[in-house]
Amino acid sequence: MKKRIYLVILGFFIIISLGPISCSDSESRMSPLLNQATVILSIGLPPEDPSAYNNSLGNKIRRFFVPDAIAQTAPASFSSILVRVSGPDFGVMEQTFGPSGTVSLSVPSGNFRQFEVIAAIASGDPSAALSFRGTAVANLPAGETVSIPVLMGLNETKIVVPDYYNNRIVTIDSMTGANWNARATLGSTSVTQPTDVSFDARGRIYISLNSTNGVIRADNSNGTNATPAFGAGGLQTIAVDRTNNILYYASSGALYKNSLDGTNEQSLLNFAPITAIYGIDVYSNGLLLIVGTGVISTVTPSYIILYDPNAGSRSGQTVVGQYTSASLNTPWDVMTVPPYIYVANLGGGANNQILRFSLDSNNSFIPQGNYGTFGTTATPGIFYGARRFLAIRNDALIIADSNTISLSQLISISDISGANWTPFGTHGSLINQFKLWAVC
Structure with missing residues (x-):
């Protein structure tokens, strides 16, 4: 309890020490945060046994909202992950990440954000695949963190x-x-x-x-x-x-x-x-x-x-x-x-x-x-x-x-x-x- 009180007081003094802040200053500083959403993409491949993959409507909905429902995380042989995001009000943005089962990035908030994920296989890996690809669409509320599962499939071999x-x-x-x-x-x-x-x-x-x-x-x-x-x-x-x-x-x-x-x-x-x-x-x-x-x-x-x-x-x-x-x-x-x-x-x-x-x-x-x-x-x-x-x-x-x-x-x-x-x-x-x- 004491720690919480000290934090509040410290925050108070920091704000005071910054001097007077106008409404316009506050709005301009908060605007980038209010116009962005944090997106966590959970990347996975189809299950090894497709018969175990319940494709009912209920399970599709569950997979959409529960990132851990992805069948299997990305293999370590991925060398890089390219994420493309597009929206009707900002065009296309691209970002490249290292190999991982999850990717976090900041995206302009708004409706109908389209995600394309391409994961490249490392050179020399014995897989027949060259890359995997997955897509997803989501609405992103401003200032929120949204988890989106992306089920990948074979792209090139x-x-x-x-x-x-x-x-x-x-x-x-x-x-x-x-x-x-x-x-x-x-x-x-x-x-x-x-x-x-x-x-x-x-x-x-x-x-x-x-x-x-x-x-x-x-x-x-x-x-x-x-x-x-x-x-x-x-x-x-x-x-x-x-x-x-x-x-x-x-x-x-x-x-x-x-x-x-x-x-x-x-x-x-x-x-x-x-x-x-x-x-x-x-x-x-x-x-x-x-x-x-x-x-x-x-x-x-x-x-x-x-x-x-x-x-x-x-x-x-x-x-x-x-x-x-x-x-x-x-x-x-x-x-x-x-x-x-x-x-x-x-x-x-x-x-x-x-x-x-x-x-x-x-x-x-x-x-x-x-x-x-x-x-x-x-x-x-x-x-x-x-x-x-x-x-x-x-x-x-x-x-x-x-x-x-x-x-x-x-x-x-x-x-x-x-x-x-x-x-x-x-x-x-x-x-x-x-x-x-x-x-x-």
């Missing part, structure tokens, strides 16, 4: 290459080959004939194998916590729905849906007119994009279809959109990069190795550009055979490019015009070499 004939997975940070990491086994499972790679929201790696092994999941490119292979074998392609935590994979003639831990495999049916699946990806609304070929009499046309993986359970239409044309020839892969859909058109002729589409409100595929010509010379714009999209990047498309058993490389382009064409790698089994899949 390193380049993870299914090196088919070398029976290994290769991870590099960039098209310079930085931090080359080649693995022939992940955990106790051999990486035999890897065909495709995908990632979940935590940045874990999922690899489809053309051998009898099926799917391997690992926390990172070192194989930490790698699962024994699960699911059907002879796989051609794989994709993860990072919003709904669902795993999809396919052999040439069969399509499967599974939980992320591989314990609930289900066959999906009715993807005609495609009879041979080459590539799949998840569209932004949870539907699947599938590319492949069909059979009509003696002709083998190629297709892109938009497929509803949940329609079968409610006796609905599974194929809700499709596209075919003379320029679409043995499409080997498909990738969603909103607002566009890209197709690696393996058999495409002049200026048709990479195709770009948009999807309208009627689920019709609208051509939006094309690029690249088939050939065997190491020249910008010439593909040996565009086969797989690798990595999730905001600044480029990374393409596995191969045709015969002796031609393999990676290609990076920044847009459908082929800008910033960058090749990497040659054919072989050493560092900076690949033997990519080259069988139709």
Whole structure:
């Protein structure tokens, strides 16, 4: 009690010693405080077991108001955290912080403050992720401290290459080959004939194998916590729905849906007119994009279809959109990069190795550009055979490019015009070499 009295008295004398203060002086000194709010951002990744993640409305509300409800704090491998804040009355402010599970900053008070958080992974870390991203919106009362949980998800990845004939997975940070990491086994499972790679929201790696092994999941490119292979074998392609935590994979003639831990495999049916699946990806609304070929009499046309993986359970239409044309020839892969859909058109002729589409409100595929010509010379714009999209990047498309058993490389382009064409790698089994899949 005495201490409190002394503090009050001391404060009183400090105020007196400052001399007379006018109302205008007081208002100007208090104004910065009254116009600011202190924000504490609690940053976390999705839970390791998505089935434990209660996504009910009540739990969403609880997570919004209780910062400790975030499933897991940011890993120590974050090297930096960039926070962007915007509002209708002050534009955009940015601030960079060191690695931490929580970030505190002062923000202009007001309504509809939008937060974007990007956490970069430290160089040399074995994670397949390059960065994670999360967003939040909040109203900030003046002079108050507001805690805001931000659930992060995968933003960009390193380049993870299914090196088919070398029976290994290769991870590099960039098209310079930085931090080359080649693995022939992940955990106790051999990486035999890897065909495709995908990632979940935590940045874990999922690899489809053309051998009898099926799917391997690992926390990172070192194989930490790698699962024994699960699911059907002879796989051609794989994709993860990072919003709904669902795993999809396919052999040439069969399509499967599974939980992320591989314990609930289900066959999906009715993807005609495609009879041979080459590539799949998840569209932004949870539907699947599938590319492949069909059979009509003696002709083998190629297709892109938009497929509803949940329609079968409610006796609905599974194929809700499709596209075919003379320029679409043995499409080997498909990738969603909103607002566009890209197709690696393996058999495409002049200026048709990479195709770009948009999807309208009627689920019709609208051509939006094309690029690249088939050939065997190491020249910008010439593909040996565009086969797989690798990595999730905001600044480029990374393409596995191969045709015969002796031609393999990676290609990076920044847009459908082929800008910033960058090749990497040659054919072989050493560092900076690949033997990519080259069988139709």
